[in-house]
Amino acid sequence: MKLYEKVALVLRDNIESGLFVVGDKLPSIRQLVAEHKVSISTVQQAYHQLEIESLIEARPKSGYFVCYQRSASVLPATSRPAQRPIEVSQWQQVLEVLLSKEGVDTIQLQHAMPNMTESTLKPLLKKMSDLMRHQVALSLPYGDIKGALVLREQIAQLATNSGCVLHPDDLVITSGCQEGLSVCLRAVTNPGDIIAVESPSFYGSMQAIQAANLKAIEIPTNAETGLSLAALELALEQWPIKAILVTPTCNNPMGYCMPEADKKRLYQLAQSYDICIIEDDIYGDISYQLPRPKTIKSFDEDGRVLLCSSFSKTVAPGIRVGWIAPGRYRDKVTHVKYVSSSMCPTLPQLAIADFIHSGRYNKHTRRVRLLYKQGRDHLIQCIKKYFPQDTRISFPQGGYILWVELNKHYDVVKLAAQCKQGEVSIAPGTLFSATGKYRNCMRLNFSEQTEVERERGIRHLAHYIKKQSIVEGHH
Amino acid sequence: MKLYEKVALVLRDNIESGLFVVGDKLPSIRQLVAEHKVSISTVQQAYHQLEIESLIEARPKSGYFVCYQRSASVLPATSRPAQRPIEVSQWQQVLEVLLSKEGVDTIQLQHAMPNMTESTLKPLLKKMSDLMRHQVALSLPYGDIKGALVLREQIAQLATNSGCVLHPDDLVITSGCQEGLSVCLRAVTNPGDIIAVESPSFYGSMQAIQAANLKAIEIPTNAETGLSLAALELALEQWPIKAILVTPTCNNPMGYCMPEADKKRLYQLAQSYDICIIEDDIYGDISYQLPRPKTIKSFDEDGRVLLCSSFSKTVAPGIRVGWIAPGRYRDKVTHVKYVSSSMCPTLPQLAIADFIHSGRYNKHTRRVRLLYKQGRDHLIQCIKKYFPQDTRISFPQGGYILWVELNKHYDVVKLAAQCKQGEVSIAPGTLFSATGKYRNCMRLNFSEQTEVERERGIRHLAHYIKKQSIVEGHH
Structure with a gap:
């Protein structure tokens, strides 16, 4: 972590914990220089960072003020779903x-x-149009079964932002995140197996559970911190759960981010019960916090986390480019992906790779x-x-x-x-x-x-x- | 059937049965006019049709000659696979x-x-490029879960060539035929079910059988007429077969076309054992015979045939546009398709629809x-x-x-x-x-x-x- 990030972290904590509230004036640059023993430019950088995050605003000749408002509304209560495996309907x-x-x-x-x-999407559209004009022949043949290498390289690089060290060979491109989730479920389960999910939970993944002849056990979920680990542990003791399917970062439908310590603890639980985690990170890159939250995958030591994501929610769903980092299930995932829809079209992959590589993503x-x-x-x-x-x-x-x-x-x-x-x-x-x-x-x-x-x-x-x-x- | 088609049919039969062999001169136009009691232009049209099919050639001032050579090589013997359900390996x-x-x-x-x-593919590429330039915004949002209506309309129209009466609502667009086959298998079976297949058989569909936790029973197959119906009937009596998966028209890997009477008989067998047929017609539109052979689906009275095809083999695989006519399994197929990869990208569908509509397909x-x-x-x-x-x-x-x-x-x-x-x-x-x-x-x-x-x-x-x-x- 760079110096300015450390300073920003302290300030952010103070704001988010409510020590400074909306409208409060923040310490002057001079004060912070003295307090943290850093240079003026470091403090300026820290403040700039918090401005980017919309936590504070600069008022000319007056200094920096908090513009972040904590939720003053009442959060939904922790959910209380039935604590037994059930077939998905709906x-x-x-x-x-x-x-x-x-x-x-x-x-x-x-x-x-x-x-x-937004105009920031235009370079992608232009690239797609250019590719279609000048390299249209690439849209005709079968592509690489694991996806275009240039895209896998870019995704591996991007994943460092969430604390993951991935090699392009550790990635399989899919037709959106829906295919990723379906493929992962089918790769790690047998019909009749039980999957633990958050409650409420994204309907697409629950329908995938149903279609794969699996049962879901809905785990009580807190609107601020996500899956209740205590409830999960109880369920793990009671039922032969095969995998945990979660969206811990910018959850759908609740929007919470599970705290980093809880993610780590969730991983350790999966380890001690020797089961795998399917982690849906589709909204992870548009967390309001910068740097973005770490994934559970970032704690993965033994390849038991299958990380799924796509550019459908961050860029556009019609692009249909998603990916899986399948850990130790790579061979099985490659098989199920091939069977599912063969390879993915090449041009959208090249366009996305360029979008990332150029910094425009x-x-x-x-x-x-x-x-x-x-x-x-x-x-x-x-x-x-x-x-x-x-x-x-x-x-x-x-x-x-x-x-x-x-x-x-x-x-x-x-x-x-x-x-x-x-x-x-x-x-x-x-x-x-x-x-x-x-x-x-x-x-x-x-x-x-x-x-x-x-x-x-x-x-x-x-x-x-x-x-x-x-x-x-x-x- | 038009008059000239009837005349062409008689001539074609005579050539294909060996009554006329390569190099033989065919009856003069005058002779045929007398024989069939039709007009000169009807006979001319019939000969023109056979020229298109490369069965005959016109030699200036000499008349029409057979240029079709029956296979003089020995065909592979009817296959003799093990007659029991097995797990797919390979x-x-x-x-x-x-x-x-x-x-x-x-x-x-x-x-x-x-x-x-071939230059006949260029209009498609141009259309794709034009769409990408002028309607690129269409590539961004989610499309119709069953696929673009304009494409389903064109496919319904096209299917009349194979004797099928389909409504656009009877079609589901897929990401190529591989997804179609996978979706159909999963829609009509439960884990452990037995599927009858030709032997040899396309590896993609066999891997789909494996991934769906099904077993295959390989049915002896004749290199000229396809699946042995006698062997199939024996297997149906002996085993609780759930579905038959066949590529009866321009088979992969053998290339045969199952005779129309056999297709009908196969359908009747499926009826009497009350099972369904998954028909892979991916090469059907590039049969050498014109009009192209009928599908088994064309005999379907009660919706038990799920017809799968795509434009991967007739146009280009990178386009990733396939389709299913799922008969009475429509709702289940729509579900499994949604779970499999959500919707398909819109622009390639529009480009293919235009390619068909303009007559260029x-x-x-x-x-x-x-x-x-x-x-x-x-x-x-x-x-x-x-x-x-x-x-x-x-x-x-x-x-x-x-x-x-x-x-x-x-x-x-x-x-x-x-x-x-x-x-x-x-x-x-x-x-x-x-x-x-x-x-x-x-x-x-x-x-x-x-x-x-x-x-x-x-x-x-x-x-x-x-x-x-x-x-x-x-x-």
């Missing part, structure tokens, strides 16, 4: 969401679709990370303004989705159906449970809309919620 | 083939890669079909010239691969390894068996090479074969 509902066509006027809060209008994620953080704060503000008082809201540390828990009398499935005819689309919480729990919850995104649209969408939602409370006689 | 060998990097000088007879240098397949037929005749000629006298060769009716059976003392796995260091690459027969049978066989392609290269490749192979016969003391 496919019909997932399908409805997948097939839903939104009107041009619909405010889309439903899909986890990234912002794809980092530039793009830096840009959208700020936007998303602002989006989060704005969405939370809107929800607090319009939704019932007893609403609970998760407080994402990255990505662009959050979890809303209404009081238990509300029926969000009904709400979603009512909204569908209208102006706003949402993802009901039942999608994120194996058995249709979380009927009073919803996942909302804050990536694409303008602030005006977002507020309008939330107002519409609030309107339907109010109608429901009047009809049903609760509030 | 993955390591398949992987070697997939990972093999050929030198620039290597004559590639190994992969089933289409000819991608038909133009391209007409063009390459002729090339491939010439390639087949040339390759067979080369093999007969250089290989041992007792070599047997299949006689493809479409596509660009054929099957060579050396006498049983030869070891083609060794041969392939020797060739690898050298000038030519081949696919050893063991890849096409669940258990490593066909060690004296190989699959060769005749798509890409010039005639000079092809002859040189076969000469090299013959050299190694001769070396082996000297070392091993057989001939």
Whole structure:
């Protein structure tokens, strides 16, 4: 860690722990120079870093001020799913969401679709267009079964940001993260095996569990720290769990980042029960924190972590470029990937490799990370303004989705159906449970809309919620 | 059927049955007009059709002559695989083939890669490039989970050529045919189920059987008519077979087309044992016969046939656009496809839709079909010239691969390894068996090479074969 990063770390801790609150003036540069025994430029760099992270702002001739607001809303309570292996249902509902066509006027809060209008994405589009014009012949033959080497090299380099040391040979390119998760599940399990998952949990991975003839055991999950390790350990003692499937960094749908110590502890648990971890890191690179949080994979000593990611959430889902770092399951994963869809198209891989290599991927994620953080704060503000008082809201540390828990009398499935005819689309919480729990919850995104649209969408939602409370006689 | 098609059919039958042989003069136009009671232009059209099919040629001022040569070589004998369900092995060998990097000088007879240098492919490349330039934004978001509607419409239309009546809603777009086959297998089976396959059989589908925890029962297969229905019926009586997976049209690796009556009978067998058929039609559109042979799907009354195809063999594999017509398994197939890799990229689908809609797909397949037929005749000629006298060769009716059976003392796995260091690459027969049978066989392609290269490749192979016969003391 560089000197300025150390100084920034101390300041960040002080802000995030609430020692300095929004609007507070921070120590002067001179004070910090004396306190930390570093140069003026080191302190300036530290402050600059915190500015990038939107934690502080410089006011001309006045100094630096905190602009970071801790969540003042109540977080959803730790979930209490049934503690036994169950078959995943809910496919019909997932399908409805997948097939839903939104009107041009619909405010889309439903899909986890990234912002794809920023100018920082343009170099990628240009590269794709150039490749298609000048190297179109590359789009015709079969490519490398493990994916284009130049891309695997870039991904290996990128992974150092999350504390991973990977060799290009340790990577297998997939058609998005969905294929990665499906392939990993099938590579490490046999039909009938039990998989431990967070609850709530991404519906795509749960449907993959179902399709692979596996059972899920939903583990209680805290809205701030993720999977309850105590509950997991209990489940591990009680059931022959084969693998743990988690999204510990910028979780979908909650947005939390599991603390580093917990990630390490989770890895040690997997070691002591000799099972593997499938780690979904698809939102990891758009954590609001810089440097980005470490992956569980970064603690992996014996290859038992299969890390899955893709550029679908950080860049664009239509690119369909994902990857697996399969650890000691490399051969099996290569087999299942080949069987799954043979090789992936070459040109998108080359375009992404160039996007990373030129530094533009980092530039793009830096840009959208700020936007998303602002989006989060704005969405939370809107929800607090319009939704019932007893609403609970998760407080994402990255990505662009959050979890809303209404009081238990509300029926969000009904709400979603009512909204569908209208102006706003949402993802009901039942999608994120194996058995249709979380009927009073919803996942909302804050990536694409303008602030005006977002507020309008939330107002519409609030309107339907109010109608429901009047009809049903609760509030 | 139009009048001229009826006349052409009679003539074609006479040629293919050997009533007229190569070099024979055909009846004059006047004779046929009298015989069939049709107009001069109808007969002219019929002859034109047969010219397109390369069965006959017009010699100025002399009339029409047969230029079609029946296979004068001995076909491989009907295969005799073990008649019991077995686990598929051979993955390591398949992987070697997939990972093999050929030198620039290597004559590639190994992969089933289409000819991608014909000018008839250019409009597709131009369209892809144009789309990427003018509608690049379409490459960013998630697309339709079942695939782009415009493409499904075009495929439905195309399927009428093989006797199928399909609605766009009856189609699911996949990432190539490999994903299609994998998805179908997983949609219609449970782990442990038994699947009947041709023997020899495409290694990709056999590895998919293995990865889905299924067992294969290899059915004896005739080099001219395909799967032995008698043997299949015996197996159906004896074993609880769940599905039949076949490539009945332009088979990989043999090239035969199962006769229409046999296809119908196969369907009826599936009906009476109430099981389903997964039909791989990936080479169907480049059958040498026009109109192209009907699919088994065309006889499907109750939705038990899942038809899989793609544009990988007819256009280019790198495009990664395939499709499934899943019949009554539509919902399950949609689920497994979503889980497998979510949706497919949009732009390649739009480009292919345009390629079909503009008539250029038909133009391209007409063009390459002729090339491939010439390639087949040339390759067979080369093999007969250089290989041992007792070599047997299949006689493809479409596509660009054929099957060579050396006498049983030869070891083609060794041969392939020797060739690898050298000038030519081949696919050893063991890849096409669940258990490593066909060690004296190989699959060769005749798509890409010039005639000079092809002859040189076969000469090299013959050299190694001769070396082996000297070392091993057989001939």
